[in-house]
Amino acid sequence: MSSNKKQQKGLSPIESRAAISLAGIFSLRMLGLFMILPVFALYAEELQGVTPVLVGVAIGAYGLTQAFLQIPFGMLSDRIGRKPVIIGGLIIFAVGSVVAAQADTIWGVIFGRAVQGSGAIAAAVMALAADLTREQVRMRVMAVIGMSIGFAFAISLVLGPMLDSLIGVQGIFWLTSVLALGGIAIVVFYVPNPEESHFHRDTEPVAGQFGRVLTDPDLLRLDTGIMLLHMILTSVFIAIPLTLRDSIGVESSSHWMLYLPVVVLAMGLMIPLVVIAENRRKMKPVFLSAIAGLIVAQLGFWKFQDSLYGTAFAMLLFFTAFNLLEATLPSLIAKTAPVVSKGTAMGVYSTSQFIGAFLGGLIGGWIHAHFGLGGVFLFGGAAATIWLLAASGMAPPNYHSNYLLKVCSMDEAQAAELQAELMDIEGVGDAVVVATDGVAYLKVDTWVVDESVLETYSRAET
Structure with missing residues (x-):
């Protein structure tokens, strides 16, 4: 066994x-x-x-x-x-x-x-x-x-x-x-x-679920967040290469020498912060701190446009915050979405991300044309500030993880009975059994639930 x-x-x-x-x-x-x-x-x-x-x-x-x-x-x-x-x-x-x-x-x-x-x-x-x-x-x-x-x-x-x-x-x-x-x-x-x-339905959109997902305030807050994050990212890369070359005097062929240590350090700083957010259940404070980091980074880009060390520090802060938000936002979507709407929620989330990338290029380019490189950085800081204000009102996440069980073929009455049984298991926050899928979609607290109990409901693997 x-x-x-x-x-x-x-x-x-x-x-x-x-x-x-x-x-x-x-x-x-x-x-x-x-x-x-x-x-x-x-x-x-x-x-x-x-x-x-x-x-x-x-x-x-x-x-x-x-x-x-x-x-x-x-x-x-x-x-x-x-x-x-x-x-x-x-x-x-x-x-x-x-x-x-x-x-x-x-x-x-x-x-x-x-x-x-x-x-x-x-x-x-x-x-x-x-x-x-x-x-x-x-x-x-x-x-x-x-x-x-x-x-x-x-x-x-x-x-x-x-x-x-x-x-x-x-x-x-x-x-x-x-x-x-x-x-x-x-x-x-x-x-x-x-x-x-x-x-x-855990990975793909369900046509009938779009209305539910698009009217959920918490999901909309997260979708707006990923849109603003990628809007800021795209606009930053309109301005950073020009800042490095024209304001600081770093030849374009040498830009990688700055990106390499900054990216490596940012990845190293991001990993323990993700662990703290998930394993120590400090998701909301870590998440809000990362957005605040974006604001400080944008102000750093604006303030230190002619300083190599100032710009390098702002880049480190920016990429650390960006990587941290990229890692935690999908987790928040999965925790927030209704148990049978995760695929739909992730589809809307991804669409918002790509819309943000386009808007960042379009708006960032327009601001660069009219207000210069500094204006692009202030635009990013303003966008991150709006996000921080919106995100500060979010409820702390429930730390429930998605859990799927392949169950035996059954009719609707049997599915409803099994769903009630699963909901009675300690650590199960939500359960939906879809008879047509032959799958039980659960949200569970992994600190509490006994997975061996859940697996007794799973169809034996062949």
Whole structure:
């Protein structure tokens, strides 16, 4: 029995392969999107028709198309299969990269970036991950994929300036296309084929749940937060490269020497703060402190525009706060969303994130044109201040984790009876048994609940 439990809780070879390969696909795509962030504002000066506003639009254009297409692409994968949608999305992404690489006008790059974003595969990848994993270990696999995105972002900030000095931004776009083709190879040759594909309400949006999710004040507060966070991020990268080169005098080929230690230190500082937030149940104070850190960082960028050390410290504070918020916001969404609406809530959350990336480019570019680099930083500080005021009113999270149980096939009456039984278990905060899914969706307090009791309700694995 003990060895059987260990087998159930540990990843199987297929699940490990799925986690690694799908994380690799996400990482390659994110590298391609983010490597131009720290270098594009400098490169764009050479393009025909460039204006500060259009530079911002080019940086954020991928967000607009991705925001509109990611949920439809996820739903399409329910109809025609996960892998065809993922491969098609990567092909679109590669085509957009080639368009941007060949463009000699700012409008050409904008079009290429918009096409890149049209290859919106996030929802399909998550659905495939759900197809390939058991309910007991699915959250662990999703966490691996999420961490890979964070590491890809951090690496891209260093690789972008390094590669710019070697192959230029056009070369980075060409490399991005190659990375997309590498992702296709992973899908074809390494990602396992699921035995069956079906709908998973814990990872995919449910059409009938959008109204419930979009009218939940706590979820709306979090969706607004991720939108503002990525709006600030995109606007910062309109201004930081120019500040480093023009105000401080750091050659663009040397920017990576600043990003590298800052990113490494920020990751190191972020990890213990995440542990404190989750394991010591200090989520709200840590979360609000991170938003306050964004405000201080933006004011630091504004105040120390001509100081290398001042800007470096502001960058360290900014990336620490950004990484911390990126890590805690999905957890807060999962804790806050109704137990059967998590997939829908995450879909709205991701859409808000990409809308924020577009708005940050558009608004940040306009502010740069009219108020200079300092105005961009003050805009970011104002946005973070609004977020802090809104977030301060949120209720402390309940620290319930999502827990899925595969249960036997049953009718609605049996599902209602089982749901009542599960709700009576100590540590279970909410339970919904969906007979048509054959799954019990739970929210549990892992400090209290006895998982061995929960597993007695699970269908025996074959």
